[in-house]
Amino acid sequence: MHKIFVTQPALPPIDEFSEYLKQIWESKILTNNGPFHQQFEKELAGYLGVKYISLFSNGTMALITALQALKIKGEVITTPFSFVATTHSLWWNNIKPVFVDIEPVHYNIDPKKIEAAITPHTTAIMPVHVYGNPCNVEAIQKIAEKYGLKVVYDAAHAFAVKINDKSLLNYGDLSVMSFHATKVFNTIEGGAIVCHDESTKRRIDYLKNFGFADELTIIAPGINAKMNEIQSAYGILQLKYVNSYISKRMEITDYYRKLLCNIPGINYVQDMSDITHNFAYFPIFIDSEVYGKTRDEVYETLKRHNIFGRRYFYPLISQLSAYSGIPSAKPGNLPVATRASEQVICLPIYPDLSMSDVSRVCKILQI
């Protein structure tokens, strides 16, 4: 049986891409806010329904720069149930992460537990819209306003997600996206910051280009995190196809749910009301006492059948040696996240995954 991986990138048609490449070869403009970069920023902002976007070389550089742009320091409250880059971006800014537990329905940071973690050193909250399911943005906003904190969303999973038909990316001070090959929308590598006013966009754009405001003015020690023209052109093409990618993901999600709904001990996340989802991931949570097998046994069984799920997110970020010494990283402080990370497997999902492959995966889970 052929191998099925957790994801496989969707690529635009190569003949359309080669037309763009010819233009780039002719213009010899390869990077530094070239015409495709400008066009992609504009079209992407329009597609997503946001005001300002700054493109980046990848999501991690965008996270690091977002914190720089807002001059965030001291302590930042965040979730341990995410990809490592969320907390790494704090570490690279010399910021102390403070881990707060997640809620057990959508696995996002639990707003009810945030206030207890605030200290005089707290400057911001960095939540993650895990699996593309929105955080409780209203509750987080209220806390931020009450304590004068910034909110930087790691929205790496949340491409095109909407609340009541409005972009989720409009919440918080900044939202950071990733366009890595494994994400719903990819530019091979890539990322972006969404902000809400022109002067913030200008500062972000300077910071991602060494701090240059003009030939002679360097506003701060910036970094090099620019997206190039080839990836920008690829991104423009991807935008034409991303709706079809998302609707294929939705069909696959529906089929998984249908095939798995009667298996005791296998749980999955339901759609939320008023939300337009992107079906970025299909995580299942194995309750081993009910199901009769542990998560790792299921993971290994799938592997023996050439199906390669991923344990997103295990281990918790708080369990990595770099962070495990922090008081808030203790498993006793994070019971919901600890349990989720011990139960989760993300099953394969990508636009070209066939329905027969989905049923092949589910047959193994039915044993």
Ligand SMILES: *Cc1c(COP(=O)(O)O)cnc(C)c1O
């Ligand atoms: C993918 C991802 C990132 C990092 O994005 P890159 O573009 O790979 O640097 C950050 N946070 C989360 C939650 C992610 O899933």
